[in-house]
Amino acid sequence: MIVTLAKPKQKRVQEVLSRAAGDKRYKILDAHMKKHQHRQDALIEILHKGQELFGYLDDDLLLFVAQRLRLPPSRVYGVATFYHFFQLKPKGKHTCVVCMGTACYVKGADKILVALEGALGVKAGQTTPDGQVSVLTARCIGACGIAPAVVYDGTVAPRQTPEDVLATLQPWLSHGSESTVGD
Numbered sequence: 087m088i089v090t091l092a093k094p095k096q097k098r099v100q101e102v103l104s105r106a107a108g109d110k111r112y113k114i115l116d117a118h119m120k121k122h123q124h125r126q127d128a129l130i131e132i133l134h135k136g137q138e139l140f141g142y143l144d145d146d147l148l149l150f151v152a153q154r155l156r157l158p159p160s161r162v163y164g165v166a167t168f169y170h171f172f173q174l175k176p177k178g179k180h181t182c183v184v185c186m187g188t189a190c191y192v193k194g195a196d197k198i199l200v201a202l203e204g205a206l207g208v209k210a211g212q213t214t215p216d217g218q219v220s221v222l223t224a225r226c227i228g229a230c231g232i233a234p235a236v237v238y239d240g241t242v243a244p245r246q247t248p249e250d251v252l253a254t255l256q257p258w259l260s261h262g263s264e265s266t267v268g269d
């Protein structure tokens with residue numbers, strides 16, 4: 087991971103920026119950075135917002151912030167790893183982020199999370215013992231119109247139900263966990 091950020095070749099930056107262009111969460115983060123006038127001393131505040139939006143901080147997000155604030159990626163990565171309240175991309179092969187913002191919450195995000203935690207036997211912020219799925223939460227990912235929203239491996243899915251989530255996760259699970267999901 088450090089290697090990726092230590093060598094932010096222009097191509098890699100361009101890839102991140104073009105991915106970000108189609109993702110509303112990045113737009114919200116951009117607006118937040120603008121509010122802070124892209125001040126470098128607002129880095130911690132901006133990373134907090136990023137974590138709220140994405141549930142964790144991954145390489146793409148850190149590179150995006152570095153590019154926008156005109157900071158060396160190593161500095162952004164250093165801050166993200168120094169403070170315990172920042173969560174870097176979780177260990178699971180797959181990630182499932184449940185939006186717990188107000189619009190999603192009132193439409194049943196809490197039930198989705200309970201179903202997910204019950205079926206997988208892990209709490210939000212944890213990864214299944216087989217390393218297949220990490221469960222995370224975020225606060226308003228900018229998709230309130232399609233609440234409740236869940237993000238599967240970076241793809242936002244609209245109007246999810248507990249059944250939808252369990253069905254989507256089923257193929258991700260190793261044989262040992264399959265029998266517990268959807269029972």
Ligand code: FES
Binds near residue numbers: 185225226
């Ligand atoms: S509250 Fe979930 S997308 Fe806004």
